[in-house]
Structure formats: structure tokens, C-alpha cells
Amino acid sequence: MLNLILFGPPGAGKGTQSEKIIARYNLIHLSTGDLLRSEIQAGTELGLQAKTLMDNGILVPDEVVIGMIDNKLKEHSNAPGFIFDGFPRTVNQAEALDELLTRYNESISVMIALVVDDNELLARLLNRGKTSGRPDDQNVELISRRIQEYNNKTKPVADYYLEQGKFTAIDGIGEIDHIFNQITQAISKAGLL
Known part of the structure; x- marks a missing residue:
């Protein structure tokens, strides 16, 4: 089974590349944002718990997100693999994900990080903001804060997988097909397929 984490800062091209990866390898896309919305819409116990927290401006705890991922793993037990998008964002989440996958005799196969310098990210997000309608893609200060947040909090997750020999950095600047x-x-190269 191929269990891949596609990693990178906002604007690195994760959405574009994940679509191509899913099409090529027939993976199930696990986006934490999508999971939260679908569990809430389905009215599941975890979804109701998440909605209550979100309605009160509280971040959904890792255990709830891991529970939602567990539900998806059970639902798609015959899948050829999964692509994790937006998770894990912290080392604690990475450890919890490893623990969960171990229960299924699985593990993360590889973490692929799209590396893009901050100036390019800023330009891409401002350009995306012209059509996305997202206010956080239209404000230089907000974009800079998001990139800084990634660099400070999320980047250590890469070191976690590097220590396991599962980390690969890819230059995220260039033609989409070349990056793919x-x-x-x-x-x-990781011997996965």
C-alpha cells in the first residue's frame, strides 16, 4: 500500500500535484478539511463533536482528526493507498498517525515535500488571490504570516520523517509535468511501485 504525505507551504502546488498523484496511483485523498466537513455534514458523533468545537472557535483536537482518519481507513480498507493532505502538521500528529497506521499493519511510505522559496510563494498566492476569492490569498501580511507559521510549526514534521528515511524534497518551481x-x-526510487 502506498501511503504518501504531500508536504509544503501554502502556494507550493500541493493541490495541483495531489490531483495528478491520485489519478496516477488511484489513491484515496485524505484532506483534513474535507474530512471535517464531510463528518459534520453526515452528522457523525465525531462530526458533531468537531462542529461544537469549531462553532466556539476552538481548534479540533488531534484525537478527533485521527478518529476521522481512522473512519476513512476503515471505509477504504481495500484502497491501494492514501495521500495525506494537510495532515500531519505537527510532530505529535505525525506520531499519532504512525500509531494509527500501525494498527492496520501500515505506515507512511514516503513524505514528498515541494520546496519553493518564500518570494515565489508570495507571488503565487497573490496571483491565486485574483481568482480564488480567498481573502488570505490577497493580503501580503496574511500570506507572510501563513508562510512563517509553516516554517515555524510544520517544518519540524519533515525532520521527523527524514529521521525515518522517508523524506524526499522536490523543487516545486518549474513546469507542472516536470515536477510531477x-x-x-x-x-x-523509494521502491514503492
Whole structure:
């Protein structure tokens, strides 16, 4: 089973590349944002718990998110693998994900990080903001804060997987198909397919 984490700062191209990866390898896309919305919409116990917290401006705890991921793993037990998007964001979440996957005799196969310098990220997000309608893609100060937040809090997750020998950095600047080719080579090189 191929269990891949696609990693990178906002604007690195994760959405574009994850679509291509899903199409190529037939993976199930696990986006924590999508999971939260679907569990809330389905009215599940975890969804109701998450909604209550979110309605009160409280971050959904890791245990709830891990529970939602567990539900998806059970629901798609015959899938060829999963692509994790937006999770894990902290080392604690990475450890919890490893623990969960171990219960299924699985593990993260590879973490692929799209590396893009901060100036390019800023330009991409401002450009995306022209069509996305997202206010956080239109404000230089907010974009800079999001990039800084990524660098401070999320980047240590890369070190966690590097220590396990599962981390691969890919230059996220260039033609979309060239970047995708590098990703498929990294998956092949890891002996996954």
C-alpha cells in the first residue's frame, strides 16, 4: 500500500500535484478539511463533536482528526493507498498517525515535500488571490504570516520523517509535468511501485 504525505507551504502546488498523484496511483485523498466537513455534514458523533468545537472557535483536537482518519481507513480498507493532505502538521500528529497506521499493519511510505522559496510563494498566492476569492490569498501580511507559521510549526514534521528515511524534497518551481515526473521518480526510487 502506498501511503504518501504531500508536504509544503501554502502556494507550493500541493493541490495541483495531489490531483495528478491520485489519478496516477488511484489513491484515496485524505484532506483534513474535507474530512471535517464531510463528518459534520453526515452528522457523525465525531462530526458533531468537531462542529461544537469549531462553532466556539476552538481548534479540533488531534484525537478527533485521527478518529476521522481512522473512519476513512476503515471505509477504504481495500484502497491501494492514501495521500495525506494537510495532515500531519505537527510532530505529535505525525506520531499519532504512525500509531494509527500501525494498527492496520501500515505506515507512511514516503513524505514528498515541494520546496519553493518564500518570494515565489508570495507571488503565487497573490496571483491565486485574483481568482480564488480567498481573502488570505490577497493580503501580503496574511500570506507572510501563513508562510512563517509553516516554517515555524510544520517544518519540524519533515525532520521527523527524514529521521525515518522517508523524506524526499522536490523543487516545486518549474513546469507542472516536470515536477510531477520528479514525484513519480521519488515514489519509484523509494521502491514503492
